[in-house]
Amino acid sequence: MTVPFVRTAPSPTGYLHIGNARSILFNWLFARRHGGRFLLRYDDTDKARSKPEFAEAIAEDLAWLGVVPDASIKQSERLGLYDEAAATLRAAGRLYPCYESADELDRRRKRQLARGLPPVYDRAALKLTAADRAALEASGRRPHWRFQLDWEEIGWADLVRGPSHVDCASLSDPVVVREDGTYPYTLPSVVDDVDMGITHVIRGEDHVTNTAVQIQIIQALGAAVPVFGHHNLLTTASGEGLSKRLGHLSLRGLRESGVEALAVAALSVLVGSSDAVRPVSSLDELAGLVDLAHVSRAPAKFDEHELEALSARTLHHFEFAAVAERLRALGIPASEPFWLAVRGNLDRLSGAGVWWRVVEGPIEPLVVDKAFAAAAAALLPPEPFDQTSWKSWTQAVAAATGTKGKALFMPLRQALTGRDHGPELAALLPLIGREKALKRLAGETA
Template structure:
């Protein structure tokens, strides 16, 4: 596809926690938009919160995106850009569009409490913007954007997903944009970065809509063009509340051990979007993706659907690749199809360890429900004799031999097959015991039967 450098989007995670599902979905949608139009995808680490930002979180975010297969064209860290923020802050201070505020936290809390009690809009209209102290004469304070408290204007933007959204300018008050010249706050740093990086479309969660109005005022104060905005629907838990640690696992790392990256990508691609079919390759997603077709309503996190999607990808894997993914070298290649056709989560592979490990036996499991333990063990010994005399090249020949044994044992097939299943797998439920026997081979099958029959003295 031809490059379209005018399309520039960004993902801007904060390294104050591990990469979570919501951020992964937002990254995917940004990536799809950029790649589908030949645009540029920027990864920007927003690490200005020195107290909460940690290297381990940044490493987790970058590693998680790479694991998902999401690449980027440009990379930035906010802590490497402090001079740019200071320059823009000075520009606003010099023009009178921003000012220093010296109200204490206690004063601001009291103001907020009073507004709540009176039912007034919660905003701070600062007298410092109209006095000489607002130029920094009193020393340390915070920097606020000067907002017209008497404005009758409505800040309006056309959301690419939701249509027209508006809010009264005066209700924002004189909001803070920096702790000082060296420490910009979120809304200010984001705008300066988006301007400097020529971001054309800001695609993010709907919980950022309230920030958008403040950011538009900052764009205007800096006399810069406002990008287009698209606010994605929230991801909801099963109780239809916002997905959180209380009602769901939110960290991507929690899912890595159970699911393939392709399955997670396929699943989260549907969280707020409808494609033509349920299993989609990345190329197919790129062909169908349209920003304006993203849903407005919240998307429910359905782990059963994720299990199903993962199962489809697992079934398509080559046996050697599957063994590599689950990290079990001892698994016979012949066992892989029997495992993958029953697997939803990768960690469930341990339920089929009998293909490469001798199971632990107990009397209750070996006993057929319509017979005594002694009768069940005796039947198993007869099964052993049949297996011992088989060439082990023809499954149906073995099945006929066991069926004949069942006929002369009163016609009860369970008496023959149940103890055999238990001896080979140590499980009540498993694939066909004859299939297991052929995966294990004649020698191992006889060995397990011998171990099982030792349960009686």
């Protein structure tokens, strides 16, 4: 395989949602798996809707996911390249001027639909004479420019869908330059892919038809056609399509909710494939799991409840080194023994703060049976405590008091932690220490 150079091309017109993340991650993980490179390209030619704050948010969200681009570009800074490409295509006779207004085109499409015909542009502009065009421009009309498709079948070997083809005779000639000289998506995308040497284009299946058009433009520019792959799309759990405009499952919102970025990444690319959704310890591990050939053709549902569960399982698998810096950022100067003790009880990393306060104190102990607590305190072994101290202590307390099961363990947990449930006390007791344990058994705040 050619060493891949892939790209993602978000428009800075809103916050990224989980569907955007799916496509971005498929690209980044593919490059990671095959020793390739990853380009972040801001498709920001829509001046009215593109905002710098959304571009900044894209970079922040990708950094949160752990996606680091090898290079980044902005289309708004590359307009000269698109002008050159348009001039080349005009000179080759592949672009032609059209003068219909949006309303005229809409009425024409409705008439075609009413007659049972596909709403494909009829190439009426090709019938205009030079005099016709001059008269239209004299009246104030400005042309938009369409790329004249060859009416042929375009085929390619798709990384996800296998052998694929589109009959271009069923398509309208795409508008590639607007009346005001600005560019919609199609031509800049092709020009940037060609200029940057993109080898693989991996994107959602809603771009399948675009691929046939873009292959023709690439060929008209005399460039090499990249390898294409079109993955299935994500929906909400209820089957609703995702939208930046509606704010569906935005990465920003997920990040603020405290779910683990690795869980978001794993679920977004493993769901809707033949690979089981599972927790991973790193994006490199995930890159080794993801295979585009395993992706289903059917839409995949992204369930927030499944994400919550996967996020917790991901936390439970983290070694201390993976979270130490994040714990310190939360004001928790924790240690590896503390992390190993509490991680299995967390669904958010921030929840570690609760157990750090239990360990460090002070807390209000819950002592219901003072006689039982006093007897237990008298049997508390000397330090240093280790993982066996809890078992030997509770065996001694059971023998002395005749209690067992919940009647034995619950009063001790309530006194030592002030809570009815939590991490294994065999791991917490050495962290709490003998001095605080004795005070709490005596009902003192410690």
